[in-house]
Amino acid sequence: MLDPELVERITARRAELDELEEQLxxxxxxxxxxxxxxxxxERVLxxxxxxLAE
Structure with missing residues (x-):
């Protein structure tokens, strides 16, 4: 059985990375x-x- 704490940490990290991706x-x-x-x-200049040279 999956460790609920580990699943929660993965989910939280994914949310952090999603936010970072949006900011970037x-x-x-x-x-x-x-x-x-x-x-x-640059083109205008x-x-x-x-x-001016003409």
Whole structure:
């Protein structure tokens, strides 16, 4: 028979990992969004630099 305490610990740990996964997914989404914004800013600056050089 399975040890109820062990099953409870496994269940609790799984819940902790699920929460951590959710937090990491949110952070990853924020990082990707900021990276995309920086890429846009870089393209705009390059365009402005080219226009000023003309």
């Amino acid at each position: 997914a949110e952070q990853l989404a924020e990082v990707r969004a900021e990276r995309d914004e920086l890429a846009v800013a 390059e365009r402005i630099a080219r226009q």
